Amino acid sequence: MQVILYVLVFLAELVVGATVRGKNARQWSLLVGSCIVYLTWTQWFFLVLLASIAMNYLLGQWVRRKPTGLVLWLSVVLNLSLLATFKYLPELRPDLPFPAAQAFTHLALPLGMSFWTFQAMSYLFDLYRGEELDPTLVEFALYMAFFPVSIAGPLCRVPEMLPQFRSQTAVPASDRKHGFTRIAIGVLMMLLGKLLGQGILAGDGINTGFDRLIGWSGPDVWCLAIGFGLQLFFDFAGYSHIAIGTAKMLGISVPENFSRPFSSTTPSIFWTRWHMSLSFWIRDYVFLPLATLRRELLWRNLALILSMVLFGLWHRASVMFVLWGGYHGVLLVAHRQIQQLRKRFEWLPPGQWSQISWIVTMAFVSLGWIFFRAPSLPRAGTMMSAVVSLPTYSFRYLSTSLYLLVASLALGYAAVLRVKDSLDRSMEAFETTDIPSGMMTSLARGRGYWVPPLYLLFLVAVLMVTLTQSPTTTQLMYRSF
Numbered sequence: 001m002q003v004i005l006y007v008l009v010f011l012a013e014l015v016v017g018a019t020v021r022g023k024n025a026r027q028w029s030l031l032v033g034s035c036i037v038y039l040t041w042t043q044w045f046f047l048v049l050l051a052s053i054a055m056n057y058l059l060g061q062w063v064r065r066k067p068t069g070l071v072l073w074l075s076v077v078l079n080l081s082l083l084a085t086f087k088y089l090p091e092l093r094p095d096l097p098f099p100a101a102q103a104f105t106h107l108a109l110p111l112g113m114s115f116w117t118f119q120a121m122s123y124l125f126d127l128y129r130g131e132e133l134d135p136t137l138v139e140f141a142l143y144m145a146f147f148p149v150s151i152a153g154p155l156c157r158v159p160e161m162l163p164q165f166r167s168q169t170a171v172p173a174s175d176r177k178h179g180f181t182r183i184a185i186g187v188l189m190m191l192l193g194k195l196l197g198q199g200i201l202a203g204d205g206i207n208t209g210f211d212r213l214i215g216w217s218g219p220d221v222w223c224l225a226i227g228f229g230l231q232l233f234f235d236f237a238g239y240s241h242i243a244i245g246t247a248k249m250l251g252i253s254v255p256e257n258f259s260r261p262f263s264s265t266t267p268s269i270f271w272t273r274w275h276m277s278l279s280f281w282i283r284d285y286v287f288l289p290l291a292t293l294r295r296e297l298l299w300r301n302l303a304l305i306l307s308m309v310l311f312g313l314w315h316r317a318s319v320m321f322v323l324w325g326g327y328h329g330v331l332l333v334a335h336r337q338i339q340q341l342r343k344r345f346e347w348l349p350p351g352q353w354s355q356i357s358w359i360v361t362m363a364f365v366s367l368g369w370i371f372f373r374a375p376s377l378p379r380a381g382t383m384m385s386a387v388v389s390l391p392t393y394s395f396r397y398l399s400t401s402l403y404l405l406v407a408s409l410a411l412g413y414a415a416v417l418r419v420k421d422s423l424d425r426s427m428e429a430f431e432t433t434d435i436p437s438g439m440m441t442s443l444a445r446g447r448g449y450w451v452p453p454l455y456l457l458f459l460v461a462v463l464m465v466t467l468t469q470s471p472t473t474t475q476l477m478y479r480s481f
Helices: 002-019 023-039 043-065 069-087 089-095 099-104 113-128 137-145 158-165 173-198 206-211 218-249 276-291 297-315 319-345 353-373 377-388 390-394 400-432 439-445 447-469
Strands: none
Touching: 002 023, 002 218, 023 043, 023 137, 023 158, 043 069, 043 113, 043 137, 069 089, 069 113, 113 137, 113 158, 113 276, 137 158, 173 206, 173 218, 173 400, 173 447, 206 218, 206 400, 218 353, 218 377, 218 390, 218 400, 276 297, 297 319, 319 353, 319 377, 353 377, 400 439, 439 447
8 A cells, every 4th residue: 555655646746847837836736745754654654743843943943043053963963862762762661670661561663763874863963063954844744744755765955955845847758767767677676675585485585594493504604695685785775776766766965875785895895885864864964973982093083883783783682683783893903004015115015905894894794784683693693603604514414595595695796796897998999999790789779678568577576476475565674674
């Protein structure tokens, strides 16, 4: 039902955008459409969103009139308190000593609350820093509730969104075409994520692999770790494609969220390519303010680890996510130390260093997903033990079909990127030089004819496998955050 209404609202907004040029009418149309979409989930969630909109709009007026540290901190505490009430207290309730905590047992987290709370806080931080931001109540409400990004991002910022909300220019046909392409890519990616989760055979995917009751071998853990990274990427990056494409077709450009993270050769590069809107939010509003408090290298490293722990806590208040964030913080600090040693000893890495660095980076990043996905800390410990236990590499428990699925999707995704790059280079060379047209150039020029049928063929094949096993609508993994 939600998907159907989402599509209907989206189509209605396309019609309004094509026929209405007035700024106010366009803003009201987008806001009403966004409210309708959000209301389809739970009316109670919508009331929380309205409360956050009203609170932060008033707080913004206060920060603008009186930009002091006390006012800013009170604003941050109010936002974090509202978020903690719904996101953290229900999970921490069994560990809290007072009986009143029982009242939070059944509180559900409103969809997208983590995202639009951080968007509100970025608005307050920007005001405190002296940004000239003057959104009306309608514009601020639209910023908080804009339906393509309100459920799971990407995280937006007022300085980027406000001029676009006020634009009265028509949406170019090229933007609509580009947006539609992004949506199509996103749909396929989300289906691939679902396929990885459930497996080719029923109950033989990444989900059941992590939740199994018996042990794992070393190869099993690597298969699950790499497979879950791919599953999360296809699912969340696929959703981000849909959100970015939907907004683009409505004439709004929102931040990118992923940029080929599996090509990263260092942990630092990885975090500039994975969940980019949140990574840059943490960098700009947490790490940099902390790092500038003191000049000691030890403090900067500690600030980096603390920032990544907060990154983990943003997902969920659990030991597993604290460990996941701290783990990546240590990886980032270790990479910085290696860079310092290279500079100190003036060491030039050999030509194969980038390949070695890529393998090491992807191995450590993949192992980190165990903390993100393992059902409990003891299970995570068991999986990590299997990785470092050489005897376990002589056998495996997981099915051959899961190994083949993970390997084929990883290699297939890499091959698609390689082909795309080759086609783009051939097209660029053809347009900028006098090089005669070759086979790759012909394929690049005619991709509008052969790519859609190939896409549809692959889409139908994936649908046949996934819907035969589970005919339910694909659920976004990041909805729970």
